[in-house]
Amino acid sequence: MTRAWPIAVAAGRRRDYSTVLTPEIISTEYGVLAESLSPGPVGGAPRVRAVTTASGVRLTVAYRTHALTAVRDQQGRPLLMMYGLARTGTTTSPPSDADLDRAWDPAIAAYERFLAGEEAFAALPSRAVPTDWPGGGTVSPAPERPGLRTGIAALTAAVVVVLVGWFLLRPGDDPRPCLARTTATVDATAPTCTPTTLDPSPPAVR
Amino acid sequence: MDLITLALVAAVVLAVVLLTRRHKRRRPSPETPTPGGDAAVPTFRVVTLGPRGSGKTLLLASMYHQMQTWGGRGFFLAAPREQVALLNHWFTEVEDPGRDWPAGTVTADTREFTFDVRTRGRSGALHTVFRLSYLDYAGALLTQPPEPGSTLWKDLDDRIEQADALIAVIDGHRVRQWLDGRREGQMGLQHALTAMISRMLVVEKPITFCITKYDLLRDIDADEDGRLRTVRKLLMTNQGFRDLVNEHAGRRVVRLVPVSAVGPAFAELDESGAMTKLPDGLLEPTNVDVPLAAVVPDVFEQIMLRLDQAKLAAEFDRLRRQTRRSPGEAFADLGATLIRSTNRVIGALNPLYASLVGLAAADLVRRQEENAATHDAYVTRLLDEAEAHLEDFQLAQRKVIREFRSRVDVLEGRLSSSRLGGTP
Numbered sequence: 001m002t003r004a005w006p007i008a009v010a011a012g013r014r015r016d017y018s019t020v021l022t023p024e025i026i027s028t029e030y031g032v033l034a035e036s037l038s039p040g041p042v043g044g045a046p047r048v049r050a051v052t053t054a055s056g057v058r059l060t061v062a063y064r065t066h067a068l069t070a071v072r073d074q075q076g077r078p079l080l081m082m083y084g085l086a087r088t089g090t091t092t093s094p095p096s097d098a099d100l101d102r103a104w105d106p107a108i109a110a111y112e113r114f115l116a117g118e119e120a121f122a123a124l125p126s127r128a129v130p131t132d133w134p135g136g137g138t139v140s141p142a143p144e145r146p147g148l149r150t151g152i153a154a155l156t157a158a159v160v161v162v163l164v165g166w167f168l169l170r171p172g173d174d175p176r177p178c179l180a181r182t183t184a185t186v187d188a189t190a191p192t193c194t195p196t197t198l199d200p201s202p203p204a205v206r
Numbered sequence: 207m208d209l210i211t212l213a214l215v216a217a218v219v220l221a222v223v224l225l226t227r228r229h230k231r232r233r234p235s236p237e238t239p240t241p242g243g244d245a246a247v248p249t250f251r252v253v254t255l256g257p258r259g260s261g262k263t264l265l266l267a268s269m270y271h272q273m274q275t276w277g278g279r280g281f282f283l284a285a286p287r288e289q290v291a292l293l294n295h296w297f298t299e300v301e302d303p304g305r306d307w308p309a310g311t312v313t314a315d316t317r318e319f320t321f322d323v324r325t326r327g328r329s330g331a332l333h334t335v336f337r338l339s340y341l342d343y344a345g346a347l348l349t350q351p352p353e354p355g356s357t358l359w360k361d362l363d364d365r366i367e368q369a370d371a372l373i374a375v376i377d378g379h380r381v382r383q384w385l386d387g388r389r390e391g392q393m394g395l396q397h398a399l400t401a402m403i404s405r406m407l408v409v410e411k412p413i414t415f416c417i418t419k420y421d422l423l424r425d426i427d428a429d430e431d432g433r434l435r436t437v438r439k440l441l442m443t444n445q446g447f448r449d450l451v452n453e454h455a456g457r458r459v460v461r462l463v464p465v466s467a468v469g470p471a472f473a474e475l476d477e478s479g480a481m482t483k484l485p486d487g488l489l490e491p492t493n494v495d496v497p498l499a500a501v502v503p504d505v506f507e508q509i510m511l512r513l514d515q516a517k518l519a520a521e522f523d524r525l526r527r528q529t530r531r532s533p534g535e536a537f538a539d540l541g542a543t544l545i546r547s548t549n550r551v552i553g554a555l556n557p558l559y560a561s562l563v564g565l566a567a568a569d570l571v572r573r574q575e576e577n578a579a580t581h582d583a584y585v586t587r588l589l590d591e592a593e594a595h596l597e598d599f600q601l602a603q604r605k606v607i608r609e610f611r612s613r614v615d616v617l618e619g620r621l622s623s624s625r626l627g628g629t630p
Contacts, residue, residue, distance in 0.1 A: 009312075016258045016346030017312045019353055029355025034346075038314040054355045075259040075379070076480025077307045123353070 002087055003128040004095065007061060008107035009037050010081035012118040013073055021110040023086045024125035029053040037082045039065040046084060046094045061086045062094040062133075071115065083107035091135035099131040248562060249320075249337040250501050253365050255405065256375025257398040258345035261418035261467060263311050265375065266319070266342055267296035268467035269494045273321075281325040281335070281606045289319050300468065303483045316343035316358060321498075325606050327598035335603040336502060341365055349401045366405055371412045371501045374402050378419035378466075379481070381437055385426060396444055403446035410512075412459035412504035413450075414497045415441075415626070419481075421470035421492070434623040438462055451626045457511050459504040460627030463617065466492040499613040506566040506607075509544055522568075537564035562600070566607055 005023030012018070022030035036051045048062045063084030071079055085095055085103050094100070110124045256262045270293045273283040285293065299308045323336040343362060352359045366372065377398065383391020406413060417423075417437060427433040441447045441462075451460060469490030476482045510518070521543055541564030618625055 011310060011312075016310065016344055016350055017314075018346070018350070026355070031353030031356030034313045034353060035356060035358050036314050037312070039309070039312055054357065072480065073259060073310065074479070075307070075310075076476070076478070076482065077259070078309050080309055080312075 001130050002133040004085040004087040004099070004131045004133055005128050006083070006103035006106040006126040007033055007063065007086050008081060008083040008103075008110055009034050009063075010068065010083075010111050010114065011073060011079050012115055013071065015114075015118040015121070018114070018121070019123040020081075020114045020121070021083075021107055021126050022123040023059070024127060025088075026053050026057055026059070027123070027125040029055060029057075030123050033061070033086075037061065037063060039080050039082055041065065042067045042080070046100060048092055048094050050090050051086075057088070058090060059086045059088060060091050062100065064100060068111075081107065081111060085129075085131065085133070087131075087133055091133070093133075093135045095131050095133035099133060102129055102131075247322075247334050247337055249339055250370045250505060251339045251341075251365075251368060252371050252373060252498070252501055253341045253362075253369040254343075254373040254375060255348055255366075255402045256345055256418075257349045257377065257394070257401070258310060260345065260375045260377035260380075260398070262345065262375050263296060263308065263342060264300060264467040265416065265418055265465060265494060265497075266340065267293050267300060267308075268491045269498055270319075270321070271297045272491055273495050273498065280609045281323050283321040283338075284324055284334075285319060285321050289317075293319070301489050303485055303487055307481070307483075311342065311344045313344040313346050313358060316341070316347070316362075318342075323606055325602045327602040329598045331598060333599050333602045335599070335606050338498060338501060340498075341369075348405075349398060363405065366409055369409070369411055370505050371414070372406055372409075373497045374406065374413055374415045376415055376417045376441070378417050378422050378464075379475075379479075381417060381440065382419075382422045382475075383479075384440060385423075385436075399441070399444045399447050403444075403450055407446070407450060410454065410458055410508075412461075412501075412508045414461045414463055414500050414504070416497050417462065417464045419466060420464035421466040421468070421472075422475065423464075424470055431621050431623050434462065434464060434621050437464075438623050438626070455627040457508075458627050459508050459511065460625075461500060461504075461614075462624050462626050463493055463496050463500070464621070464624075465494050465496070466490075467494060493617065496613060496617055499610045501610075502607055503566075503611040503614055506563065509563065510567060513544065537568060540564035540567060562603060565600075565604060569604070569608070 005025070006021055007019075007023060008021035009017060009019050017034055019030045019033045022033060026032070032051050032053045036049055038047075040047045042065050044065065046062050046064050048060060050058065050060055052058050061084060063082045066081045066083060068079040068081055073079055083103050084100055106126055110126075113124065114121050254262050254266070270283060270285065270290075273279075274285075274290075276282050284290075296308050299305050319340045319342060321338045321340060322334040323338065324332055324334050327333050343358075347359050347362050377395070380391045380395040380398070384395055385391075423433060423437065426436055442451065454460065469488065469492055471484070472487035472489050473481045473483045521540055524540075541562065544563055544567055
């Protein structure tokens, strides 16, 4: 028994292809569905796609392409809906037709709500349904976060800045040119250059 | 500096160098010529911007259909087999009155098409003289707020940044609605213009604004240029468009090109406002080749516009004095200087194209001087000499640039309102 979530991506009369139904487990990063699901032949065999969200959740999506004959866009063009099921983990085999059929009702219900208010619509979350979808592990480890490398680079840059700043501004370092080092051999108690502060104590010789 | 500090700084520098090298290894630069690849063939990258339903894909299919054969031109376009199949499939869907219009482009179907511009050299051999990469994407990426977790909108911004030229598609149907006093036309057009222009203002690339479905506007003025003037006036009421034209007029090539992928006798608007194919409609695409033909000459023209004129004059003086070098070398040298001078603007242009840029620049200067009746006999002679020494491939390349240029000139001659900015 594998848990799977109904999904749907479709266009409306005015709005372009959008996610209308998303698995609740990716309800804050469902944009990956509209960006990954490409329509197949209408009425053809289901397509299976592996998708990975921005936070690293790996899903397998199996979907059909359906022509929405009752509605057209403002330009008079036909509209398509891609609907199906998503599960965690990766597999190349689709679920049974009977399992895929179970995605239709929630998909079309979500699409009707989408049509009723396209402009302000946000994808509806779907609940998991039990299926006999075979193959693949159900949970996959999250891959390296995309921001990690950027974070390391930023941290490195920050360390460089701090080190350079510390090196230039550390106490006792006078950026002004001093007398030649040979003066230190003349009198160890005498300053080798004029101190930048008003501190009357003689500078330490290093 | 004490030893510990020195060691720490050295360690950090080493870490940065290693990280950078690793990053570079993972993401090879697109500018690097592929080993063994055809590095002599310059690729010009074009990104087409336009809202949903504005006709981007139809324009692309019609453009390719018209340019895939010689058709009286000195060149034709070729594409990889699977792309040809797709483009022809779209065009067949369009031209068959018994079939529906193609469905809109899905966000996941953002595709990059690669067109080889091919011609025959003097020897009779076929050459690929340029490549044009053309990005076709879903309008949603331009006008809709991104869905949570989306990444493609960022990719589109990067593609715009890397492009050599932009094509901005304006929906002629929206223009028609606006002229008819319909609010949805005005709102739709303003929204689309604002979305496109906010992206185009920050990258100074040549732009061709294409007004698609232009056949819907044929009754607004009997005079062709008068019609375009009316549309231009309407577009100039959008502040962003006005700013783009006014602010960038002197240093950016901006065109306004009326196009129709199907022509005036193929489809009409029904009562619902949708386009319906006529049962015995005649397919007559208009000007669909111009946006692509304008890309290469506009990139060269923009190089010239962005150059300091005193520097340009100095470069040509230097060219005249170079009597010891062959004309081919002299033009390559000129081209290299021009590319370096405009590197930030034309960043994508490969330094390997120096000779091409030099020759194109000299051609352009000669053309401008001819127009201004200050024809420089020396540059002409140099160009003629260079021509005698050029390889078959380079001559073919030059022939196509001139033909591209001529196609654009013909349109400008017929429709003076089509030039919005960067007038030479």
